Amino acid sequence: MTSIDITSTDTTRMSSDISLLDPGHQAAGLTANNVACWFGTKKVLEGVNLDMAPGQVTALIGPSGCGKSTFLRTLNRMHELVPSATLAGEILIDGVDIYRGAIPVTDVRRRIGMVFQKPNPFPAMTVAENVLAGLKLSGLKTTRSERDELIESCLSKAGLWNEVKNRLGDPGRALSGGQQQRLCIARSLAVSPQVLLMDEPCSALDPTSTRRIEQTISEISETITVVIVTHNMQQAQRVSHRCAFFLAAENEPGRIVEEGPTKDIFTNPRDSRTNDYVNGRFG
Amino acid sequence: MSVIGQSAPSDVADKSAPEQVVTPVIRRSGIDRTFRSVATSSGVITFVLMGLIGGFLLLKGYDALKVAGWGFLTDSEWAPDQGGKFGIAAILPFTVQIALVALVIAVPVALCTALFITEYAPRKLRRLLTAMIDLLAAVPSLIYGLWGLFYLQPRLITLSKWMANHLSWVPFFHVDDQYGTSLGIFPSSTFVAGVIVSLMVIPICTAVMREVFSQAPPGEREGAMALGGTRWGVVRDVVLPFGRGGIIGGSMLGLGRALGETIAVTLIISPAFTAKWSILDQGSNSIAALIALKFSESSTFGISALMAAGLALFIITLLVNAAASTVVSKSRSGSSTEI
Ligand SMILES: Nc1ncnc2c1ncn2[C@@H]1O[C@H](COP(=O)(O)OP(=O)(O)OP(=O)(O)O)[C@@H](O)[C@H]1O
Numbered sequence: 360m361t362s363i364d365i366t367s368t369d370t371t372r373m374s375s376d377i378s379l380l381d382p383g384h385q386a387a388g389l390t391a392n393n394v395a396c397w398f399g400t401k402k403v404l405e406g407v408n409l410d411m412a413p414g415q416v417t418a419l420i421g422p423s424g425c426g427k428s429t430f431l432r433t434l435n436r437m438h439e440l441v442p443s444a445t446l447a448g449e450i451l452i453d454g455v456d457i458y459r460g461a462i463p464v465t466d467v468r469r470r471i472g473m474v475f476q477k478p479n480p481f482p483a484m485t486v487a488e489n490v491l492a493g494l495k496l497s498g499l500k501t502t503r504s505e506r507d508e509l510i511e512s513c514l515s516k517a518g519l520w521n522e523v524k525n526r527l528g529d530p531g532r533a534l535s536g537g538q539q540q541r542l543c544i545a546r547s548l549a550v551s552p553q554v555l556l557m558d559e560p561c562s563a564l565d566p567t568s569t570r571r572i573e574q575t576i577s578e579i580s581e582t583i584t585v586v587i588v589t590h591n592m593q594q595a596q597r598v599s600h601r602c603a604f605f606l607a608a609e610n611e612p613g614r615i616v617e618e619g620p621t622k623d624i625f626t627n628p629r630d631s632r633t634n635d636y637v638n639g640r641f642g
Numbered sequence: 643m644s645v646i647g648q649s650a651p652s653d654v655a656d657k658s659a660p661e662q663v664v665t666p667v668i669r670r671s672g673i674d675r676t677f678r679s680v681a682t683s684s685g686v687i688t689f690v691l692m693g694l695i696g697g698f699l700l701l702k703g704y705d706a707l708k709v710a711g712w713g714f715l716t717d718s719e720w721a722p723d724q725g726g727k728f729g730i731a732a733i734l735p736f737t738v739q740i741a742l743v744a745l746v747i748a749v750p751v752a753l754c755t756a757l758f759i760t761e762y763a764p765r766k767l768r769r770l771l772t773a774m775i776d777l778l779a780a781v782p783s784l785i786y787g788l789w790g791l792f793y794l795q796p797r798l799i800t801l802s803k804w805m806a807n808h809l810s811w812v813p814f815f816h817v818d819d820q821y822g823t824s825l826g827i828f829p830s831s832t833f834v835a836g837v838i839v840s841l842m843v844i845p846i847c848t849a850v851m852r853e854v855f856s857q858a859p860p861g862e863r864e865g866a867m868a869l870g871g872t873r874w875g876v877v878r879d880v881v882l883p884f885g886r887g888g889i890i891g892g893s894m895l896g897l898g899r900a901l902g903e904t905i906a907v908t909l910i911i912s913p914a915f916t917a918k919w920s921i922l923d924q925g926s927n928s929i930a931a932l933i934a935l936k937f938s939e940s941s942t943f944g945i946s947a948l949m950a951a952g953l954a955l956f957i958i959t960l961l962v963n964a965a966a967s968t969v970v971s972k973s974r975s976g977s978s979t980e981i
């Protein structure tokens with residue numbers, strides 16, 4: 360296993376060759392091969408192999424501190440933003456290595472979007488500007504009508520359009536927490552990602568907003584591969600096709616204990632620890 | 643209760659008396675009360691000190707102000723001891739010119755330095771640069787002044803001459819060639835003084851801006867990165883909007899310092915008492931430098947006049963700093979996304 364030097368080589372090349380409104384883009388598959396992670400000298404993940412098939416929803420479950428967020432962040436190169444973080448193994452998007460390959464890091468992150476646990480809209484921007492922020496950030500030019508269309512379609516997909524269509528000019532921070540989270544989803548969708556990573560996106564939300572977001576996940580999963588971290592077993596069962604159970608023994612790095620179709624993980628797990636966890640007996 | 647009141651939609655639940663606004667009663671514990679009084683008295687001391695300084699300047703300058711009247715604001719010469727007129731109509735504009743030259747140079751440099759430190763520099767370099775900036779901010783202005791006088795001034799006059807030759811269509815850079823444009827007229831100018839003052843202002847502005855930029859919410863930074871943002875994109879859409887108050891506040895703080903800078907200006911300029919637009923040719927002035935130059939050779943009345951000038955500087959500096967603190971306190975704090 361060779362460790363990769365991931366001290367940011369921020370190649371800021373812009374590829375404007377993709378058409379943003381073209382719905383023809385394809386969900387991409389992600390593959391993790393033998394991934395290990397360190398924070399400083401502390402190893403927190405080891406030997407993680409996982410296939411996230413195109414157009415599928417993969418749920419990552421496991422007790423707190425077992426490395427789910429860490430793993431998720433390796434998938435779009437957010438991990439390397441932590442100063443002491445290192446990584447070994449490889450992550451492939453449609454077979455191309457995202458760390459050593461030819462894809463600039465900004466393109467990696469645009470193709471593999473991320474929704475965070477805590478809603479983080481840009482407070483100085485309006486609702487509409489928030490949706491378009493990704494285009495502005497990556498320097499993509501659009502016409503006015505394209506932008507209007509994009510705002511409406513993304514907000515609709517995120518289940519927020521009806522609530523905010525009359526307040527597109529309000530600042531992003533004026534929305535409620537649940538609305539802010541859906542705004543963040545809309546913002547991620549606006550750059551047409553092929554994969555969307557979600558780290559406990561509903562943990563701060565009420566049941567209605569949660570249902571809305573689950574609905575959104577089901578709808579977008581036809582064109583976008585989704586990887587979602589959740590502590591909510593019902594949610595994992597409702598939204599995911601496949602499920603990976605992470606576990607870290609005391610003072611040891613986290614590993615995937617079991618991985619497979621969601622139905623099997625919940626009804627017929629091979630490992631007794633999985634059985635205990637999904638039935639709420641520890642963690 | 644009126645019919646209209648009852649049918650108002652907000653009154654559904656309230657059929658009895660009108661609402662009484664509650665005034666919360668606060669009972670403070672002993673330690674809280676002690677700390678509160680210590681803090682309050684410190685705050686009061688600040689006010690008292692400011693009042694004392696202002697009052698002192700007004701008292702001492704009163705004699706001169708009474709003689710000069712409005713002429714103090716409109717006369718440009720300074721001859722209180724010769725029984726002549728005296729006023730700040732020339733030295734005040736000169737003071738402001740020097741400060742503005744300093745700021746025009748310092749703010750962009752400080753902004754870029756602060757952004758480099760917080761956004762681009764590797765971590766070790768970041769720590770080193772931060773320490774150096776703080777150190778530079780603490781270097782006495784006399785040191786800057788001496789270095790400027792012996793090292794920078796001779797090297798700046800070539801630049802002055804170049805600007806006078808090529809940019810003379812800008813009123814500030816126009817030099818009357820009644821003396822010819824030999825290098826001799828350039829060294830003691832507003833421009834040279836302003837450049838040297840800018841060197842002292844840069845560390846202060848940088849320190850304030852860096853501090854604010856480094857507090858830009860990490861959640862928003864990551865959000866911008868995760869959308870495929872470039873570093874510049876993150877700076878433009880997260881760091882600068884967040885740090886706007888710091889940029890303005892840091893600049894104002896720098897302006898305050900530039901207005902009051904004494905020793906460096908005194909070393910550089912040759913005193914002039916006729917206001918002018920041009921900043922490149924010799925002859926400039928500032929209130930602080932005037933006081934430093936004239937103090938030892940003035941009579942009681944002359945000193946009273948200098949005190950009046952000091953009062954003018956005090957008031958302007960207060961206004962600038964008050965403006966700065968309002969702007970800084972109005973700047974957005976935190977990411978406000980925790981709901
Ligand atoms: N920035 C960091 N620096 C050092 N250690 C870290 C850092 N972030 C996470 N860790 C450690 O890495 C391990 C995995 O953390 P991670 O956040 O991936 O857990 P998680 O599975 O997402 O937990 P949770 O369900 O509580 O979110 C933990 O032991 C944590 O202490």
Ligand SMILES: [Mg+2]
Binds near residue numbers: 427428429558
């Ligand atoms: Mg986590």
